[in-house]
Amino acid sequence: MSDQSAVLNDVRRGMIPAHIYNDQELFELEKERVFGRAWVFVAHESEIPNAGDYVVRRVLEDSFIIARDEKGVVRAHFNMCLHRGMQVCRAEMGNASHFRCPYHGWSYRNDGRIVGLPFHQEAYGGEAGFKRKGQRLLPAPNLASYNGLIFISMDPDAQPLEEFLGDFRFYLDYYTRQSPSGIELRGPQRWRIKANWKIGAENFAGDMYHTPQTHTSVVEIGLFREPKAEKRKDGCTYWAGSGGGTTYKLPPGSLDERFRYVGYPQEMVDRMKQMLSEDQLKVVGDDGFMISAASIYPNLSLVHNWPKVADTDQVLPFISIRQWQPISADETEVLSWFAVDAEAPEEFKALSYKAYLMCFGSTGMFEQDDVENWVSLTNTAAGSMARRLLLNSRMGLLEDGTEVVPALGPDQFHGPGVAHTGYAEYNQRELLTRWADHIEQPVKAASTLEVGGAEQVSVSQAGAARPAVPEPADQDRADQARADRLGAQA
């Protein structure tokens, strides 16, 4: 592996070696050092509301079954049979009390515990040869959730999720905590683009500068009144904790009027006023900023926009959550969910969904033009000329580091972190600086689990989003009998 320190130093001073957007060696490092330790979003709890519900999601190549077990505990099992390594669950969603491996028929409860091992006695001599008791599908090294958003970290010693998110939680709440019931997710739409995963994350984090140009067409057709250049630069970008985003400047008005301006019905505004903190409300009501796109390091993004959905003047807000899942240095799988407050009126949910489909996702009219740019950029970054080019990502800074527009003061912006109005690349630099810090440091070797041997999964790694309830050991035999009776399989 060649020395990357020159590349990383350039990145840190905001001069981006263009090849980082299509570089095999850096991609190998990203797999180990970015995705080997960061908190990576996998699902939302609303996708698995009932006992036995599951979705199968990946972190890079690793497939995980994200399941709600019979006790309601959310778990993430590595989707590999403990016997010969077959994929245990080959559906991407469903409901199952047990997963049965199609190869030799080992079966697992939805909490991961092994319950069926054909011919345990005859083949292994029972527990003396293979310790079935206590064995479970390998849990994700670390699992946690915030506002129902479930994250996995491949680092068992990762800092707690809430600490990792830090002050970005203040902004995440606008998207995910509009009522006591939180959001519900639909989807995702999934599609692959020949673009490097970092480009989308950077764009959503802070690229207000592209909006008037890239998205001219959606303004021209009367879909969206906001992206006009003058409007976009009046908004601010902010960075806090592990994420940052963009906002739009709202026209003068009261708090209620401003929420209604982007299309929220009064009953939803009333609930938001109950849920959000005084400062969260002041960002809208006093400061006049409405959150729009955002990214959480490394590869999760959020959107909040308010287009027209019919031939009237009424606009409707929608929320989307999306993940830039790396496939290779030049390919990304996009997973794009529609999200809506669970307590919103049904009609609002339907129209908000319509707004989402028209703007973002696989068919979205904003998204279409974004992706065209990113594919083209990735392709151009592959060759030797890109290695001779340092892209200037210092927008917002003079040569000596002075800010072109000073940061907003506490009376101008009530949110945590640092915020600036106007066009700048503060957030893209924040994102890539974290990336450089991770790329620089090797990860510790992962511990291994010997299947059927003396070593057992420790309680702290038991893969439950909430502390698992101690489970009676004598349950195992009864479970196995039940599994065999049901012949259940996923």
Next chain:
Amino acid sequence: MSTPATTPVSGPAARGVTPVDLHSARSVLGAHASRIQRTGRTLPFSDERHLQASQWLVDEAWLLDAQAYEEWLELLTDDIHYLMPVRVTTALGAGYDTSPGMAHFDEDKYSLSRRVARFLTEHAWTEDPPSRLRHHLSNVRTFATDDPDHLVVDSATLLFRNRGDVREGSFVSAGREDLLRRTDEGWKLARRTIMVDDAVMRMQNLAIFL
């Protein structure tokens, strides 16, 4: 008109999976859509109605290849429901193979007209330069309905899309179920359900129509 005994019986695509003609009714934005369904068996290929439906689909495919979207829009009724569910991989017997409450397209005339209007601006970058498109159409079969002015038509479509000179082209394979309505201006599309064969689309965006 007699039907040969070998004609396949119409019916659901597969056991345990929602019949195609019910997806529109179940979709989030399909409330306004016509509920007319097929009756009986496939019409003989020599049937005048089948010939008309087949020609309509072929002519439409040429319009879509040419990105003649204004003309295409004229072929859609005002109450059109244009639906492309998101397909998901589920266990045999799960009873569904589309993502509940999510689609790629779940469109009415307004949203389709905005999409078309966007392509007609000079700033729809994703199609400037334009893609080279070819909609390959096959497996057309036509069904009568209880209303003589409506036909249900099944077809398979394979779209090849190629952009620029570096990237390989990409494909979308799909089955479609259309509801055609006879109007004073000829047959028009009143409902389309596109059952794409990919769970993960292998195309950078769906700035196309199927």
